[in-house]
Amino acid sequence: EAQVTQNPRYLITVTGKKLTVTCSQNMNHEYMSWYRQDPGLGLRQIYYSMNVEVTDKGDVPEGYKVSRKEKRNFPLILESPSPNQTSLYFCASSYGWQETQYFGPGTRLLVL
C-alpha cells in the first residue's frame, strides 16, 4: 500500500530533550516536506527536500533540522525542544515539487 508513515504518532517530552520524528514514504517520491499545524494558523511549512541531500527552509524553520540521506526517509529533528514547538506535525511527499502531496498521519507533540 502506497503510504507516508510517521513515528511516533504521539510524543510528550520536556524542554531541551532532543527528539527525532521519522518520516518514510514507499512511493519513490522525490519531494518531501514537513509542516506544523496549529489552531487558527493552518499549516505552515517547516522544511522541504527536492531530492536526496537537497533540503531547504520553509516558512518556519527555526528550532528544527532535517536530513535527506535516502530518498524514502526525511526525519525531523528538534535539537532542544521548547513549549512553543508543541504542535501537530505532518510529513508529506510528492513525485515532483509541483505535484499534489500525500500526507502522513501526523505526530502530536507536547513539550512541557
Place this chain on the structure above:
Amino acid sequence: ELKVEQNPLFLSMQEGKNYTIYCNYSTTSDRLYWYRQDPGKSLESLFVLLSNGAVKQEGRLMASLDTKARLSTLHITAAVHDLSATYFCAARDDKIIFGKGTRLHILP
C-alpha cells in the same frame, strides 16, 4: 511574499444547499491545490488546478481557478453530511503556502 486567504473560515449549512468557499492569493502562483481534512485525521488531496480557467469536479465538489483575479473557488452542490470537514487551499511560489482552512459543518 505569497499570502493565501480563505473565506469563510467557518461555515454551517443545511443539507441540500449549495455554497462556495473562496481562496484568494496575493502573487502569481503556478498552481492551486485543494485539500480536505476530517477531524483528527490527515490531509487528503482533492484537486490540483494548473491554469487559468481550469475547472475540476469530483462528486458534489467543483473547483475552479481564475489566475487573473488570483482567485480559486470550491463549490459544494447539494451538500450532504459526509462533506463536513475542513477544506484547505494552497498556492505556491518557491514555497507552498496554505490558507487557514474553512471548517464546514453540514447540518442534517
